Amino acid sequence: MLQSRLFTKTRKELPADEASKNAQLLIRAGYVHKEMAGAYSFLPLGLRVLERIKGIVREEMNGIGGQEIIMTALQRKELWERTNRWDDKQVDIWFKSQLKSGGDVGFGWSHEEPITDMMKSFIGSYRDLPVYVYQFQTKLRNELRAKSGLMRGREFVMKDLYSYSANEEEHRAFYEAVTAAYMRVFERIGLGDKTFFTFASGGAFTEFSHEFQTLTDAGEDVIYLHRGKKIAVNKEVLSEKVLDELGLKQSELEEVRAAEVGNIFSFGGKKSEELGLMFRDEKGEQKPAILGSYGIGITRAMGVLAELFADERGIVWPKEVAPYDVHLLLLPSDDEAVEKEASALYERLQNEGIHVLYDERKGVSAGEKFADADLIGIPVRAVISEKSMKAGGIEVKGRTEEKAVVMDAKKLLSLLKK
């Protein structure tokens, strides 16, 4: 991508209407645009990060047998009435509207009800089970108070996966497979070290649930962490009974703030019964499918990444989610050979399948290009200038490194392909 064609601009000033670090950085660097409180548009750079996170999640979901779909955002009142979740007294974050032709519609804040209803069209026998379906969806939640930038929005992207199993064993096996896949996801996007499997409340509709909590002061949860065992207990459910069951001692636990980046629930057969998702087992008996529901907050994960991976100069994206592999900077020069060299390298890297943001902007000082590169936070910076050419190559520097190393294109390529 030629940076001169990138319509977004970086900003020096902090936005006055944002206090959270993630929103400040992402706005200053041109990743997102705030539309209103709790609603952010994703700009070209931001979209690339989002798509990379989604790509990793997609691979892991497909890897455990998930099939991707997209449900509608519009939802029928009737389905949610059947499970007693339409009433604002039960669920207070509904966005609702009326059809011109009459009747109410809801905007999806979750999709258990419609997807379970839909699956009735496809599940009738134990032979049809298990089924694992997932989607990346924009969820709409009428939060009383949106806050912390991308961390708690009224509109956000979530990956939600639903499992339909014939019996508890089958369900439990998949639940564990999801747990492992989720840890791989967080590992791959760079949050592995700081993300912990956490015991939590299932709320009003499920008995138990687990969360994936990433340690950050920007999070809104307090968890009690056992670092040795790499597990935690959400403050919500902390009790002697729970600790006993988990074999944990209060004295070994650390109280820390964390952000919930993922959660997994077991609904049992209750929701299937309420919505009529029944199947015949081997003996011809009618049974409700066992439902599991598994979420990853895609946009929230992006916010957490910006919170965690940044320094005083800007963002420091983990390699796997960075919008580009390398930021190529052409510094100002009167010598045409310098630009030729840089453009040739740009072509060459692209031909090798490397994703390059090429800052070939004219009339932009070296200092400004450096500052922009630091703010945008692409992991590797490659500089071509009169000076680098005299030194015999390209000045290459990792985002967090202080000093650049001069190397030739071949070496740069092998470094980027690692």
Place this chain on the structure above:
RNA sequence: CGGGGCGUAGUAUACCGGUAGUAUACCUGCUUUGGGAGCAGGCGGACCGAGUUCGAUUCUCGGCGCCCCGACCA
């Protein structure tokens, strides 16, 4: 929803009961060119409504919006 703070140019800010200054961004020209360059010129602004007042961007009330703390977070 309770409490607190704040709405001035694209952005960030200042002052003021007598129509607003600065920085940055943007446009023009010249000079610069390795860590957000310099000079000169230019464009551009008081959230909405009501009230008080000779006069309101400024004071009062209401609305709307944004941020923070708390509550909530299936």
